[in-house]
Amino acid sequence: MTRTTPAVVIAAPASGCGKTTVATGLMGALRRAGRAVAPFKIGPDYIDPGYHALAARRPGRNLDPVLTGEHLIGPLYRHGSASADIAVIEGVMGLFDGRIAEESPGTAFGSTAHVATLLGAPVVLVVDARGQSHSIAALLHGFSTFDSTVHVAGVILNRVGSPRHEEVLRQACEHAGIPVFGAIPRSDELSVPSRHLGLVTAVEHGARARAAVEAMTALVGRYVDLVGIAALAGSRVMADPWDAEEVTPVGGSATVALASGRAFSFGYAEHREVLAAAGAEVVEYDPLSDPLPPQTGAVVLPGGFPEEFVAELSANDVARAQIRQLAAAGAPIHAECAGLTYLVDDLDGHPMCGVLSGSATFTDRLTLGYREAVVVADSVLHSIGDRMMGHEFHRTAVSFADSYAPAWIFSGRDIERRRDGAVDGAVHAGYLHTHPAAHPQAISRFVAAAATSKLAPMSRLREEDGIPMSRLREEDGIQ
Known part of the structure; x- marks a missing residue:
């Protein structure tokens, strides 16, 4: 067995303490110091991993035992950290915040502490020092002794007000017996814009996102003990790495167009890997400006x-018409959340693909949380009766004009049992996000459907499809 990459978990007492800034900056600073860094985020977050990828120059990945089960955390960690010198894992919310099981109220399933324990990795706590001095000793004592299975190995003091403030804080940390790995002064330069679902994604923030990551890297590189952090890192994972290649190829080939770019950036790195392992040629395209790739199936x-x-x-009426034509020809289409709103007739009054009869609107209500789902209609992804855990994360709502079979029925701790999405022919669309590593058979089934479907050639786009033929280029594979 190859060696297990050592890891350090960056956590905090609560949200808003600066752990994203510190974790992202630490990834960048360690990389700049010559180390190959594997970046991870605990939980179903799709935004932070984009900034992690900029800092580490490797794909940002998620570790979420709620979506994948505990048994896949070690394998996914080993897969994502292969060939790296060190892994930096950003936590979620406060260190012990997670799903409290009714049968075991002391267990915070899916919390940062839970994942750190599964990996056997040390935790460095990022503490917002504003308004604190000696009291920080009590806070550190509580977090370091609350759960004996969690090793709080150090602290990084954030938003320190002055040299005198730092001195007092260091004395308090010494009293608590917790080593200090850095003291970062208050800074107004590290502002990443936010919106209704969190930070603005790195891909759409562009040059400003890269500049923000560089500023985080410089700040952490200056004020954090990188050598000490690297020496502290460790992991006790003994499981074999997760391997997408274990998915059985379907025996046929298909070109799968994967939407990306500024409008469609929420996804898991493992999704593309499982698609490829199943036999698909995965080609990314940007629905904001691109037509579908040639030979899309x-x-x-x-x-x-x-x-x-x-x-x-x-x-981009070319791409919209192409997707409408593919759907009519029976091509498999898999849409999650934002993808669902793109497939209906209109989004806030703007024409969309018209594959599903209905309208989508932006609302003031944030829908967020884990969902337990059961499949109620056979589709290109799932069979009736399949069960899975998913996650909702949106502020839009969809009303369907026709009566479609739902993609699934799900429930959660904060919602009543309800229908989600639609299945129509080879189209499967819903708000629920699932992790592909937990359900590789669904991806394999999807690729098999693409490989065996009999599609009309893309060249049959006509004037009556609403697309002037002068808009279509020979190099796009549409003649």
């Missing part, structure tokens, strides 16, 4: 922020 539309780019999406 299936389409994957992940989550994102289409409501922020609705006019541009609507203006």
Whole structure:
């Protein structure tokens, strides 16, 4: 067995303490110091991993035992950290915040502490020092002794007000017996814009996102003990790495167009890997400006922020007509969350693909949480009766004009049992996000459907499809 990459978990007492800044900056600073860094985020977050990828120059990945089960955390960690010198894992919310099981109220399933324990990795706590001095000793004592299975190995003091403030804080940390690995002064330079679902994604923030990551890297590199952090890192994972290649190829080939870019950036790195392992040629395209790739036999539309780019999406009538034609010809289409809103007739009054009869609107209500789902209609992804855990994360709502079979029925701790999405022919669309590593057979089934479907050639786009033929280029594979 190859060696297990050592890891350090960056956690905090609560949200808002600066752990994203510290974790992202630490990834960048360690990389700049010559180390190959594997970046991870605990939980179902799709935004932070984009900034992690900029800092580490490797794909940002998620570790979420709620979506994948505990048994896959070690294998997914080993897969994502292969060939790296060190892994930096950003936590979620407060260190012990997670899903409290009714049968075991002391267990915070899916919390940062839970994942750190599964990996056997040390935790460095990022503490917002504003308004604190000696009291920080009590806070550190509580967090370091609350759960004996969690090793709180150090602290990084954030937003320190002055040299005198730092001195007092260090004395308090010494009293608590917790080593200090850095003291970062208050800074107004590290502002990453936020919106209704959190930070603005790195891919759409562009040059400003890269500049923000560089500023985080410089700040952490200056004020954090990188050598000490690297020496502290460790892991006790003994499981074999997760391997997408274990998915059985379907025996045929298909080109799968994977939507990406500013409007569709919510996804897991493992999704593309499982698609490829199943035999698909995965080609990314940007629905804001691109036509579908040549020879497209299936389409994957992940989550994102289409409501922020609705006019541009609507203006790309070539891609919209191509997806409509593919759906009519029986091509498999898999849409999650934002992808669902792109497939209906309109989003906030702007014409979309018209594959599913219905309308999507942006609302003031955030829908967020884990869902236990059961499949109630056979589709290109699932069979009736399949069960899975998923996650909702959106502020849009969809009303269907026709009566479609739902993609699934799900429930959660804060919602009543309800229908989600639609299945129509080879189209499967819903708000629920699932992790592909937990359900590789669904991806294999999707690729098999793409490989065996009999599609009309893309060249049959006509004037009556609403697309002037002068808009279509020979190099796009449409003649």
